[in-house]
Amino acid sequence: MSITVDTADPSPLGTADPRDLVPADLFGRLAARISRDHAVEAPMAERIMSQALAFLAACARHRGAGLTPSSQVDIGWHTFLLYTAEYAQFCARVAGGFIHHRPDDDELGAMSSPAGRADRIAATLAAIQAAGMPVDTELWDPARGGDGATRKSDCQAEGACRTEAVIGSHCSRTL
Incomplete structure (x- = not known):
């Protein structure tokens, strides 16, 4: 897998x-x-939300890249969804359309192999960095408290972003 990051526009x-x-x-x-x-301390909650915003921005900019949130980052996404008006405004401004998040009962799927999950995490972290955002590695690293490899998503062409877990979800973007 090869990813090129354009540093001309950081x-x-x-x-x-x-x-x-x-x-x-x-x-x-x-x-x-x-x-x-x-039940997390305020500094950790801020880190979670910051990475959720970075993930959503990367997902919006890199549709089709197969991006994956960790479970900690997904907490931030779920929290943002509770604020529907603000979330819709964010999506319109950053993604050019609404990023839907829907329940998905498909527990298995194409990315169930550890190698596939690791590739998705690597692609996600590269996409976040390519979007000019920092990566908080602790929230993504299973050995340090993150478990990014337990979830998978696919921000597909035509604006669909799919995230799955034990009882997962997917999102799609509409214009």
């Missing part, structure tokens, strides 16, 4: 900080919700 989204993709007060509410709902 921040194609206009920011290198995922927090800047949403208003500061919204970021604070999202992080507080994660902290409360998942």
